[in-house]
Amino acid sequence: MSDARREVEWAVLGVACCGGEDLLPRRRRVLELTGKSPRGLYPRVLLSVEEREKVPCRVRFFLASGKEARDVTFMKFRKQAGKTVVAEMEVRELLGAASRAVTRLEYRDYRVARLDAKLFTPQGARGL
DSSP, X not given: OOTTEEEEEEEXXXXXXXXXXXXXXXXXXXXXXXXXXXXXXXXXXXEEEETTTTEEEEEEEEOTTSXXXXXXXXXXXXXXXXXXXXXXXXXXXXXXXXXXXXXXXXXXXXXXXXXXXXXXXXXXXXXX
């Protein structure tokens, strides 16, 4: 596998991942994602994906120093227009003055929109 996407571990959870309502153990795959440039805000990210449903469980963001800066947990999903979408997630800030702050996001509606590819470049993101 490339450096950008390398599997780092398998884990069996004791409770359902992603805030599931059942208490059955679920397997997840943890992928280590590294940026093309080490100068990015989060050059290392660990992404946990629930194996059966193929939905994200958790994303952990790390600074170049190796410190974990942010932890995102996907709490609920729902079906909309035949697709699985995030319904609720929690973002935990782990460093600085905002340390221990938790932001809960609830997504009530989605709509399809085309995004310009340049939004996903450093120059395009600066224009937002």
